[in-house]
Amino acid sequence: MVVAAVPPSAVAEVLVAAAAVAGPDALMTDVASSKLDIVALVGEALATAHGAAALERFVGGHPMAGSERSGPGAADATLFSGATWVLTPTAETADPMLARASDLLRDLGARALVLAPDEHDRLVGLVSHLPQLVASVLADVAADAVASEQEAVMAVAGPGFRDTTRIAASDPALWLDIIQNNRAAVLTALEAFTERFATVVDAVRTGDTAGLGTLLGRASEARRQLVSKAIDEATQDLLVPLRDRPGEIARITAALGSVGINIEDLAMRHATAADRGSLLLRVRETSAARAIDVLAAVDVTALVAGTGSGSRAPLDQA
Numbered sequence: 001m002v003v004a005a006v007p008p009s010a011v012a013e014v015l016v017a018a019a020a021v022a023g024p025d026a027l028m029t030d031v032a033s034s035k036l037d038i039v040a041l042v043g044e045a046l047a048t049a050h051g052a053a054a055l056e057r058f059v060g061g062h063p064m065a066g067s068e069r070s071g072p073g074a075a076d077a078t079l080f081s082g083a084t085w086v087l088t089p090t091a092e093t094a095d096p097m098l099a100r101a102s103d104l105l106r107d108l109g110a111r112a113l114v115l116a117p118d119e120h121d122r123l124v125g126l127v128s129h130l131p132q133l134v135a136s137v138l139a140d141v142a143a144d145a146v147a148s149e150q151e152a153v154m155a156v157a158g159p160g161f162r163d164t165t166r167i168a169a170s171d172p173a174l175w176l177d178i179i180q181n182n183r184a185a186v187l188t189a190l191e192a193f194t195e196r197f198a199t200v201v202d203a204v205r206t207g208d209t210a211g212l213g214t215l216l217g218r219a220s221e222a223r224r225q226l227v228s229k230a231i232d233e234a235t236q237d238l239l240v241p242l243r244d245r246p247g248e249i250a251r252i253t254a255a256l257g258s259v260g261i262n263i264e265d266l267a268m269r270h271a272t273a274a275d276r277g278s279l280l281l282r283v284r285e286t287s288a289a290r291a292i293d294v295l296a297a298v299d300v301t302a303l304v305a306g307t308g309s310g311s312r313a314p315l316d317q318a
Helices: 008-019 036-050 052-057 094-107 117-145 150-156 159-169 172-182 183-206 209-226 246-255 287-299
Strands: 003-004 028-030 056-062 084-088 111-114 235-243 266-268 277-284
Touching: 003 008, 008 028, 008 036, 008 172, 008 246, 036 052, 036 056, 036 117, 052 056, 056 117, 084 094, 084 117, 094 111, 117 172, 172 183, 172 235, 172 277, 183 209, 235 246, 235 287, 246 277, 246 287, 277 287
Parallel strands: 003 028, 028 056, 084 111
Antiparallel strands: 056 084, 235 277, 266 277
């Protein structure tokens, strides 16, 4: 098995070189976040270097997991657990190779999703590549606007700003490669975003509260449908102050898990100082009092945040 975990522009070169020394039945795949051009380029390169039979061994892949961090220090043994891993076989891909790729993903705890390369690029252009550019622009604008007031900015920046701009810290060189390899889909997503954002600008400029309210309401409902977790009973949010020491979050979640209390949602709130903050934990309302007692037993204070409700809104919006 050969997995080309390299930037998109290097995938074809790596797999052609690997195919020359790998066994004749070795599965070949990649993890690049664009697929249409890469799958075509890999297919052409493999056929030229090793003959058409080599195409049977290649299954394009893209795990929908990761973070803005990179390098060995960012390694996470549970990275793929519960994640979707897209596979993009071609007409030449042998069925046994696709089955082996799927088996690998299951062994890693991921869910396999088979898509055509062009469909993959269209979808990730919208839900992955567009958010990266939006986050980067927001961080850039904020930095320019408050260059001389960084301390004050961090004091007032809430979790919404931090969460929205988190991925802006990603490797610029890698993202240049990704955007270049998915230009058409990214442009389509950017044009749709630009058109919708222009509506917001006009509404704010003209004081069109009705129009702006309609868009905000539609977006709020869309967010609930796009990112939701169905909970069939009322929930309670708990606020847990964090101490500045390694393993504190793990200690808190482990204490609840040890008595069978499930955390339905989790978010972090940062305080003014960079080394202080708190956790927001969402548990079922029937477990809230017990959760407070369990945490108190391990010297962790938990406070009720608001009132219990059946809300399914993401915790970072609660």
